[in-house]
Amino acid sequence: MMLDPETQAIPRDCGDCPIRHRAVCARCEADELELLDQIKYYRNFEAGQTVVWAGDKMDFVGSVVSGIATLTQTMEDGRTQMVGLMLPSDFVGRPGRQTAAYDVVATSDMVMCCFRKQPFEDMMSRTPHIAQRLLEMTLDELDAAREWMLVLGRKTAREKIASLLSIIARRDAALNIAGRQGPMVFVLPLTREAMADYLGLTLETVSRQISALKRDGVIVLEGKRHVTVPDFNRLLDEAGDDSDGGMLA
Amino acid sequence: MMLDPETQAIPRDCGDCPIRHRAVCARCEADELELLDQIKYYRNFEAGQTVVWAGDKMDFVGSVVSGIATLTQTMEDGRTQMVGLMLPSDFVGRPGRQTAAYDVVATSDMVMCCFRKQPFEDMMSRTPHIAQRLLEMTLDELDAAREWMLVLGRKTAREKIASLLSIIARRDAALNIAGRQGPMVFVLPLTREAMADYLGLTLETVSRQISALKRDGVIVLEGKRHVTVPDFNRLLDEAGDDSDGGMLA
DNA sequence: TAATGGTTTTGATCTGAATCAAGGCTGTGT
DNA sequence: ACACAGCCTTGATTCAGATCAAAACCATTA
Numbered sequence: 001m002m003l004d005p006e007t008q009a010i011p012r013d014c015g016d017c018p019i020r021h022r023a024v025c026a027r028c029e030a031d032e033l034e035l036l037d038q039i040k041y042y043r044n045f046e047a048g049q050t051v052v053w054a055g056d057k058m059d060f061v062g063s064v065v066s067g068i069a070t071l072t073q074t075m076e077d078g079r080t081q082m083v084g085l086m087l088p089s090d091f092v093g094r095p096g097r098q099t100a101a102y103d104v105v106a107t108s109d110m111v112m113c114c115f116r117k118q119p120f121e122d123m124m125s126r127t128p129h130i131a132q133r134l135l136e137m138t139l140d141e142l143d144a145a146r147e148w149m150l151v152l153g154r155k156t157a158r159e160k161i162a163s164l165l166s167i168i169a170r171r172d173a174a175l176n177i178a179g180r181q182g183p184m185v186f187v188l189p190l191t192r193e194a195m196a197d198y199l200g201l202t203l204e205t206v207s208r209q210i211s212a213l214k215r216d217g218v219i220v221l222e223g224k225r226h227v228t229v230p231d232f233n234r235l236l237d238e239a240g241d242d243s244d245g246g247m248l249a
Numbered sequence: 250m251m252l253d254p255e256t257q258a259i260p261r262d263c264g265d266c267p268i269r270h271r272a273v274c275a276r277c278e279a280d281e282l283e284l285l286d287q288i289k290y291y292r293n294f295e296a297g298q299t300v301v302w303a304g305d306k307m308d309f310v311g312s313v314v315s316g317i318a319t320l321t322q323t324m325e326d327g328r329t330q331m332v333g334l335m336l337p338s339d340f341v342g343r344p345g346r347q348t349a350a351y352d353v354v355a356t357s358d359m360v361m362c363c364f365r366k367q368p369f370e371d372m373m374s375r376t377p378h379i380a381q382r383l384l385e386m387t388l389d390e391l392d393a394a395r396e397w398m399l400v401l402g403r404k405t406a407r408e409k410i411a412s413l414l415s416i417i418a419r420r421d422a423a424l425n426i427a428g429r430q431g432p433m434v435f436v437l438p439l440t441r442e443a444m445a446d447y448l449g450l451t452l453e454t455v456s457r458q459i460s461a462l463k464r465d466g467v468i469v470l471e472g473k474r475h476v477t478v479p480d481f482n483r484l485l486d487e488a489g490d491d492s493d494g495g496m497l498a
Numbered sequence: 499t500a501a502t503g504g505t506t507t508t509g510a511t512c513t514g515a516a517t518c519a520a521g522g523c524t525g526t527g528t
Numbered sequence: 529a530c531a532c533a534g535c536c537t538t539g540a541t542t543c544a545g546a547t548c549a550a551a552a553c554c555a556t557t558a
Binding site (some may be wrong): 191192193203204206207209210211224 | 504505507508517
């Protein structure tokens with residue numbers, strides 16, 4: 001048996017925080033960081049653990065430091081749609097709101113850097129650098145959500161899978177800054193069911209389309225989760241995106 | 250023949266602007282409003298006119314004052330998805346970005362209150378009230394986009410139509426503050442094709458489902474655009490939303 | 499090693515929405 | 529009044545993806 005994961009969080013100095021330059025604190029000066037440092041606390045979540053349920057009171061906000069979380073919406077009859085995939089540096093929660101709008105679930109083991117909502121809001125109103133960065137991040141998320149509307153509304157099952165894979169591949173390439181030319185390799189952080197919930201498909205269709213992409217040589221699988229992409233432009237092409245090298249910006 | 254509609258814009262004092270309390274300027278004090286007033290200008294668009302094409306340089310941002318605009322994304326093969334419906338007070342454009350991310354088209358005659366991007370950005374960094382309000386509006390839009398992801402990913406054609414109708418009905422009720430109990434009445438601001446682009450359907454399916462909702466008494470049509478909703482909760486129910494009176498907040 | 503439970507694959511069939519194809523309605527200009 | 533153009537409706541057929549069903553895979557635990 002393990003200790004309560006919540007108690008394992010290791011205090012960390014903002015200076016060597018892996019998301020220092022991308023998270024909501026990215027623009028903060030040393031003195032501002034100091035203040036944030038005083039109100040932050042870490043929380044660990046195990047894979048599968050729920051962070052909050054939609055509608056529940058949520059008295060904190062925070063950044064994903066490592067691991068992955070999902071935001072999902074559920075209808076009364078059980079149909080679910082994932083509406084956000086929260087990766088390291090992404091911001092969870094909404095200042096100025098009392099309750100969670102979506103179920104937030106840790107898909108892998110995850111660490112969050114949290115702030116109690118009230119102190120964070122106070123700080124936000126006194127620290128333009130935080131509000132500025134949050135606006136920028138929110139605009140980026142809005143663009144991502146709109147991009148996803150096109151995927152959900154107009155793409156075929158095969159294109160949907162290719163779109164998801166290319167997003168994950170791109171992100172992975174961005175983290176492992178390696179400006180490599182060779183084939184991209186990554187681990188799928190989602191089950192087939194989670195992919196289906198993201199893509200508005202059934203898990204059977206997800207499985208079939210992954211098999212088809214494998215059969216056609218667009219991807220190579222080792223095990224169920226380990227993916228190799230021999231030709232990224234080919235994958236983009238299958239996703240129906242502009243195939244010109246959008247190149248990992 | 251008409252005059253170039255762009256020249257018809259009538260300067261208007263911010264004091265009696267119909268979107269004064271809801272737009273990006275909502276939180277501004279009198280002196281801040283004064284400054285905005287100096288850099289604003291109005292533009293008129295005719296129904297069907299394109300405001301900007303995706304990818305084109307966009308050197309202004311602004312608020313919809315009256316009328317309706319749409320944001321759409323198009324794939325190379327012509328498939329299109331509407332990703333935003335811009336109503337009075339909604340904010341068009343993104344500070345800090347050079348080019349338009351989406352096609353912006355006026356669906357009806359429309360008036361926009363515009364600001365050249367650079368002066369607006371300068372002002373934003375000096376006027377927290379503007380940045381704060383923009384953050385709030387962007388968070389609202391993000392919520393709306395995520396709501397729409399559920400519609401696109403998981404709802405049936407009938408539910409999609411009912412969802413769209415209830416959104417339009419709700420908005421109309423919010424504008425005509427009338428706290429009426431009777432049946433809701435409104436004019437559809439979109440063609441069948443535009444509805445299809447919003448809902449990820451074909452226009453034939455839109456037409457069929459509207460006919461079906463009419464046949465089943467969920468809505469009453471006079472002409473093609475004039476809609477009456479005898480029982481709003483019934484409509485919400487058809488949309489698959491929580492049917493408890495979410496009540497026009 | 500075997501039993502167990504969660505995940506994934508694959509097959510057979512069904513179905514909701516797309517596609518293909520006429521027509522109908524309404525307003526505008528001649 | 530008529531012709532034309534844009535929208536919209538309706539019908540027939542097709543097809544992509546859902547649903548139903550079974551089995552394979554894989555990691556634990558007994």
